[in-house]
Amino acid sequence: MAPPAPAKPRVTIVEDDASLLNALAFALETDGYAVSLYAAAAPLLARPPDADCVVVDLRLPDMDGMTLIAALRALGPQPRAILITTAPDARLREAAALADVEIVEKPLIGDALRQRIAAAIRKRMN
Numbered sequence: 001m002a003p004p005a006p007a008k009p010r011v012t013i014v015e016d017d018a019s020l021l022n023a024l025a026f027a028l029e030t031d032g033y034a035v036s037l038y039a040a041a042a043p044l045l046a047r048p049p050d051a052d053c054v055v056v057d058l059r060l061p062d063m064d065g066m067t068l069i070a071a072l073r074a075l076g077p078q079p080r081a082i083l084i085t086t087a088p089d090a091r092l093r094e095a096a097a098l099a100d101v102e103i104v105e106k107p108l109i110g111d112a113l114r115q116r117i118a119a120a121i122r123k124r125m126n
Contacts, residue, residue: 058085080120
């Protein structure tokens with residue numbers, strides 16, 4: 001018998017824009033990731049999935065993304081988090097840097113998000 005295939009890296013995405021959420025899921029699944037999708041913070045906090053990377057929108061309907069990341073970290077060790085947002089100001093950039101959270105700016109054109117996800121997963125696996 002052949003050995004079992006290695007588990008796919010797991011990415012959790014929290015984004016309230018359904019079109020973007022579905023597009024990200026499609027792209028990342030095509031890249032070979034297992035993807036968990038959430039449109040708000042509360043369902044994620046109620047049952048956090050085991051993930052290798054978490055991608056969080058700054059503006060969610062029930063909580064801002066930085067608060068969500070802090071709440072997840074309060075539950076115990078968490079994977080690297082990537083914040084996606086439009087036009088982050090200096091205050092947000094500073095808060096993200098202090099929290100060791102990377103920012104990828106919307107619109108998500110090019111491979112910046114994919115590259116950050118891959119790098120975050122590589123760091124977690126090593």
